[in-house]
Amino acid sequence: QLDPLPPITPEFVDVLNKVCEQCYTDFAPDELEVGVREHILQDLETFVRRQFTGAQLQLFGSSKNGFGFRQSDLDICMVLEGQETIDDVDCINIIESLARLLKKHPGLKNILPITTAKVPIVKFYHVRTGLEGDISLYNTLALHNTHLLASYAAIDRRVKILCYVMKVFAKMCDIGDASRGSLSSYAYTLMVLFFLQQRNPPVIPVLQEIYDGKKKPEVLVDGWNVYFFDDLKALPSRWPQYRKNTETVGELWLGLLRFYTEDFDFREHVVCIRQHGRLTTFNKQWTSKYIVIEDPFDLNHNLGAGLSRKMTNFIMKAFINGRTVFGTPIKAFPPMYPSQMEYF
Numbered sequence: 001q002l003d004p005l006p007p008i009t010p011e012f013v014d015v016l017n018k019v020c021e022q023c024y025t026d027f028a029p030d031e032l033e034v035g036v037r038e039h040i041l042q043d044l045e046t047f048v049r050r051q052f053t054g055a056q057l058q059l060f061g062s063s064k065n066g067f068g069f070r071q072s073d074l075d076i077c078m079v080l081e082g083q084e085t086i087d088d089v090d091c092i093n094i095i096e097s098l099a100r101l102l103k104k105h106p107g108l109k110n111i112l113p114i115t116t117a118k119v120p121i122v123k124f125y126h127v128r129t130g131l132e133g134d135i136s137l138y139n140t141l142a143l144h145n146t147h148l149l150a151s152y153a154a155i156d157r158r159v160k161i162l163c164y165v166m167k168v169f170a171k172m173c174d175i176g177d178a179s180r181g182s183l184s185s186y187a188y189t190l191m192v193l194f195f196l197q198q199r200n201p202p203v204i205p206v207l208q209e210i211y212d213g214k215k216k217p218e219v220l221v222d223g224w225n226v227y228f229f230d231d232l233k234a235l236p237s238r239w240p241q242y243r244k245n246t247e248t249v250g251e252l253w254l255g256l257l258r259f260y261t262e263d264f265d266f267r268e269h270v271v272c273i274r275q276h277g278r279l280t281t282f283n284k285q286w287t288s289k290y291i292v293i294e295d296p297f298d299l300n301h302n303l304g305a306g307l308s309r310k311m312t313n314f315i316m317k318a319f320i321n322g323r324t325v326f327g328t329p330i331k332a333f334p335p336m337y338p339s340q341m342e343y344f
């Protein structure tokens with residue numbers, strides 16, 4: 001029941017390219033803002049060490065993966081020096097006492113421990129910058145998936161731009177907030193990366209499938225193999241398809257919307273960035289869900305698991321509308337209103 005799309009003229013590809021580039025320049029933080037985040041982190045670490053000697057704080061998520069917005073939250077992971085892991089009871093206790101400590105920090109407000117979530121956190125609001133943030137403990141896999149996403153972002157400028165466009169699209173269509181029953185930014189980023197790996201010729205490789213010798217190296221974290229090829233300087237000689245794809249971001253963006261509405265069979269296939277070969281919902285025994293996105297490291301984790309049927313339909317409709325809007329030539333898209341910009 002998809003509308004047929006008219007042929008895409010070179011002029012319209014130009015418009016699409018401009019819209020995509022604009023998304024990136026409007027929303028990407030500059031170096032100053034990156035510095036501010038590091039500064040807040042340092043200050044928090046010093047403060048937390050008053051009570052937790054040997055505490056080490058690290059930024060992850062979009063502050064580090066290359067797809068951050070000016071107003072993105074601060075995702076912080078805390079570990080204690082000399083301690084490898086933590087059990088659930090200790091974790092909740094530390095989160096609660098961390099919350100009590102942070103309440104004494106003059107620069108923070110709205111301290112809220114959340115101990116019932118799968119990953120317990122303390123939420124906070126940083127008054128001077130207006131940034132929100134949360135601290136989790138031993139969220140080691142998240143540090144690794146952040147590094148994986150950052151590596152993909154560093155391979156090709158188009159990766160970065162498309163991930164921004166996707167995040168803006170998701171926020172604008174109201175389909176990008178996992179805490180309200182839709183999908184997280186992380187999930188949408190995985191969808192973009194998967195599309196870029198499946199494109200012919202591919203824009204990016206499958207970094208988890210590049211290694212020396214016959215067997216994939218094993219780097220175990222929480223029982224999962226987090227190995228991936230991260231020597232990006234060596235990539236051109238290790239990946240024969242390097243820079244073979246010469247499409248523009250505009251073509252790729254429309255290509256992505258068409259891929260997820262025309263080609264990809266959600267009922268049967270899994271969005272899976274750790275292997276190039278097809279993975280089916282049947283393989284994973286995840287047939288009861290319509291949107292299935294496998295975490296690249298925690299293979300038991302389906303990022304679409306929390307979606308209701310209604311939300312799934314809502315997300316699919318956003319993609320179908322997106323395909324029509326971005327696939328129908330007009331002279332130019334109207335500029336965004338400042339009030340819409342502030343939304344991010």
Ligand code: 3AT
Pocket residue numbers: 060061062063065067068069072073075142143145146184185186295301303
């Ligand atoms: P925003 O710019 O904040 O929207 P983000 O990439 O920082 O994008 P989140 O703040 O939602 O996304 O998440 C922070 C990081 O936590 C991103 C990823 O490393 C990890 N993460 C988030 N959701 C999941 C998930 N469902 N499974 C595994 N890791 C996750």
Ligand code: MG
Pocket residue numbers: 061062063072073074075
């Ligand atoms: Mg974040």
